[in-house]
Amino acid sequence: MAILKSKLDFEYYSMIGVSCHLKDYRLTYYLNKTLGIDLKKSKEFSITKEKEKKNIHFSFFIFNDKKKEISYYLISNHNPESKLIPSQKQIDYLLITKDLINQENVMEIINKIKTISYVLTAYKIELSKIRSINNLLSDLEIHVSNISPKTNLRNRKSE
Numbered sequence: 001m002a003i004l005k006s007k008l009d010f011e012y013y014s015m016i017g018v019s020c021h022l023k024d025y026r027l028t029y030y031l032n033k034t035l036g037i038d039l040k041k042s043k044e045f046s047i048t049k050e051k052e053k054k055n056i057h058f059s060f061f062i063f064n065d066k067k068k069e070i071s072y073y074l075i076s077n078h079n080p081e082s083k084l085i086p087s088q089k090q091i092d093y094l095l096i097t098k099d100l101i102n103q104e105n106v107m108e109i110i111n112k113i114k115t116i117s118y119v120l121t122a123y124k125i126e127l128s129k130i131r132s133i134n135n136l137l138s139d140l141e142i143h144v145s146n147i148s149p150k151t152n153l154r155n156r157k158s159e
Contacts, residue, residue: 015125017091071098
């Protein structure tokens with residue numbers, strides 16, 4: 001099956017880099033508590049490294065805030081074999097938001113994340129400075145579209 005990739009307009013996305021020594025599930029717990037969201041573990045995010053011809057997997061958490069119409073994705077930046085974004089080696093996790101357009105809200109989220117005592121730092125990553133950002137966001141969109149029906153079913157059952 002051929003996958004069509006198009007150039008995404010990344011003005012709808014924000015990326016926050018989080019550096020900490022926590023396991024993904026512990027960071028998720030603190031983010032949920034601090035930000036008032038409900039990130040849930042989902043199918044791992046995979047990318048294909050062309051040189052090595054292998055898939056590399058990263059832990060992935062998702063929350064769709066239906067009231068505010070904002071999506072949150074927490075992705076590990078580390079894998080024993082590679083980094084998701086090699087230019088951001090110091091970052092352990094990426095918190096990506098979709099449809100959170102107000103930059104003041106992004107800064108508010110960053111400031112709240114910084115209050116988590118186990119977080120070393122958090123900062124906004126300029127998407128335009130990330131090499132292959134369109135590929136990453138395209139892969140993210142494809143990944144989310146493949147898991148969304150399952151996630152929505154799980155959320156409906158708990159409501």
